[in-house]
Structure formats: C-alpha cells, structure tokens
Amino acid sequence: VDNGIKWRAMPADFPPWDRVYAFFRRWRDHALVREFHDRLRGRxxxxxxxxxxxxxxxIDSQSVKADAVVGADS
Structure with a gap:
C-alpha cells in the first residue's frame, strides 16, 4: 500500500468496500484498531x-525531522 488503503479497490472476494469501511470506521472510533494491533503484536x-x-x-532521522509537524499523540 503506497499511502493508505484505496477503499474502492478492495479485492473482489471482500464484501463491498463501503461495508468494509463501515467496520473499519466503527473499530477506529472505539479504539479497537489499536487493541487488535497490540494483541496481535503480543501474540x-x-x-x-x-x-x-x-x-x-x-527513531530514525526522518522521524526526528518531522517532530515539528507531527502531533505528539502520534
């Protein structure tokens, strides 16, 4: 993925893109994406x-250079 998922370019064997996006949005809004990531990383x-x-x-040099434009929460 070059710069994030292209929702309308989902593989054909997935449900329609808007349904997948709705699940993602719901998971994101309830902080479940982070929880899934942390659990998977732990396993x-x-x-x-x-x-x-x-x-x-x-921390690489690019991260340090970006500190002025990237929010602290990220």
Missing amino acids: VRQKAGRDVEPTAGV
Whole structure:
C-alpha cells in the first residue's frame, strides 16, 4: 500500500468496500484498531519467545525531522 488503503479497490472476494469501511470506521472510533494491533503484536512476540511488550524503540532521522509537524499523540 503506497499511502493508505484505496477503499474502492478492495479485492473482489471482500464484501463491498463501503461495508468494509463501515467496520473499519466503527473499530477506529472505539479504539479497537489499536487493541487488535497490540494483541496481535503480543501474540507474535510471545510465539517468537520474546517479552509480550517491547522494551525499546527506534527513531530514525526522518522521524526526528518531522517532530515539528507531527502531533505528539502520534
């Protein structure tokens, strides 16, 4: 995906794009997208024999340059 999902370009075996988008919007509005991500990350890390929660992070030079234009909550 180059810059986000193209909702109208969903694969043919998915439901209509507007139904998929409605589910996504509902999950996003109830913070479920973040919860799904965190649970999946925890399972993958646990299966790999690592701690469920990461203990370090990486910040690259592009992230540092963007600090003036990217909101703190992101």
